[in-house]
Amino acid sequence: xxxxxxxxxxxxxxxxxxxxxxxxxxxxxxxxxxxxxxxxxxxxxxxxxxxxxxxxxxxxxxxxxxxxxxxxxxxxxxxxxxxxxxxx
Numbered sequence: 001x002x003x004x005x006x007x008x009x010x011x012x013x014x015x016x017x018x019x020x021x022x023x024x025x026x027x028x029x030x031x032x033x034x035x036x037x038x039x040x041x042x043x044x045x046x047x048x049x050x051x052x053x054x055x056x057x058x059x060x061x062x063x064x065x066x067x068x069x070x071x072x073x074x075x076x077x078x079x080x081x082x083x084x085x086x087x088x
Contacts, residue, residue: 001033001036003042004037005037005044006040006044008025008037008040008041008046009037009040009043009045012025012038012041013044021030025037035057035064038053038057039053039054040058042056076085
């Protein structure tokens with residue numbers, strides 16, 4: 001799934017950058033894969049850590065269940081993001 005993080009984050013960013021821009025990110029159940037892609041967007045474009053991104057999504061969505069595979073990929077993937085944004 002991590003191979004799609006950058007593409008999905010870019011797509012979300014472009015949609016939200018339009019005047020009045022909104023986007024619905026959804027998967028079959030809407031609490032796992034879609035949430036993982038939103039986390040990637042928040043980490044890339046809002047420079048949040050994984051923990052900060054999870055809190056932000058939970059604050060707005062409530063129902064969040066980042067699937068085991070997705071969460072492992074996020075932890076591994078965030079390492080270069082942290083270095084790029086200077087976060088530890």
